[in-house]
Amino acid sequence: xxxxxxSAVVTGSGRGLGLAYAxxxxxxxxxxxxxxxxxxxxxxxxxxxxxAGGSAVAVVAPVGDTATANALVxxxxxxxxxxxxxxxxxxxxxxxxxxxxxxxxxxAVIDVHLRGTFTCARAAxxxxxxxxxxxxxxxxxxPAGQRGNFGQTNYAAAKAGIVAMARTWxxxxxxxxxxxxxxxxxxxxxxxxTIPAFAPLIExxxxxxxxLPGWLRxxxxxxxxxxxxxxxxFLASDAASEVTGQAIGIGGDKLTLWAHxxxxxxxxxxxGGWDADSIAGAWAAGLGSEPETYGIPAPRPPQERQ
Numbered sequence: 001x002x003x004x005x006x007s008a009v010v011t012g013s014g015r016g017l018g019l020a021y022a023x024x025x026x027x028x029x030x031x032x033x034x035x036x037x038x039x040x041x042x043x044x045x046x047x048x049x050x051x052a053g054g055s056a057v058a059v060v061a062p063v064g065d066t067a068t069a070n071a072l073v074x075x076x077x078x079x080x081x082x083x084x085x086x087x088x089x090x091x092x093x094x095x096x097x098x099x100x101x102x103x104x105x106x107x108a109v110i111d112v113h114l115r116g117t118f119t120c121a122r123a124a125x126x127x128x129x130x131x132x133x134x135x136x137x138x139x140x141x142x143p144a145g146q147r148g149n150f151g152q153t154n155y156a157a158a159k160a161g162i163v164a165m166a167r168t169w170x171x172x173x174x175x176x177x178x179x180x181x182x183x184x185x186x187x188x189x190x191x192x193x194t195i196p197a198f199a200p201l202i203e204x205x206x207x208x209x210x211x212l213p214g215w216l217r218x219x220x221x222x223x224x225x226x227x228x229x230x231x232x233x234f235l236a237s238d239a240a241s242e243v244t245g246q247a248i249g250i251g252g253d254k255l256t257l258w259a260h261x262x263x264x265x266x267x268x269x270x271x272g273g274w275d276a277d278s279i280a281g282a283w284a285a286g287l288g289s290e291p292e293t294y295g296i297p298a299p300r301p302p303q304e305r306q
Contacts, residue, residue, distance in 0.1 A: 012090030014041030
């Protein structure tokens, strides 16, 4: 994929997945605006990219408010002359079960993930529409937003909202030839290290220096940050000009397309409408025979699945 002449902003790109996305975009030829709240990490990311022959500058600021979003877009335009790709990756965790989650825990995560995606995408869309040459909005979601996850009310809600925004913006921006897609990565990062099901596997790989086991990469779709980066490059490229409104998962050896929510058969009907008793009867008679699953399943090696 040749992204030469294109300019991209990647939020939260000082480390982890964001850095992997930025490095991959730069390696494909794009000029990149690095963003992070940690100045040291941001400058280190810029140096890593430029030392490899790429082009990058840094904006040190927390995402969420409009001022940061505008500054990111303005930096891309002033430095590179245009903006073609906005990758909204920045995120934080404040995990608590519902009855222990404070207003501050909830608001902080929603502000960075959901509001940050909104303000950055809006600023990018304004610029891309002015340029009238199309563009790419690549929004980073999570399996938690698709299935829910214990202790992550705030994070799951934000990530689900991000997918909904991708679908909405795909409709609104189609005439401007701006695509909007959600990426659903699964990778060993500082954030996934906090998930009990994955933490021991990450720690074991780091301790031994061995790669993640093949069953984990293939069956669970769990790999490194670098494994997830090619999807961002693809979505930023001309090859993905017709791909929009999608939630696409990647991790380890696995690439998948997440289904959009839809009504599930069998449907039930009642002439004149429903009352509570008839709903209970319909549920017992078949409507509730195959309820949807929820939560992210814990990884299980092959020997435990037999």
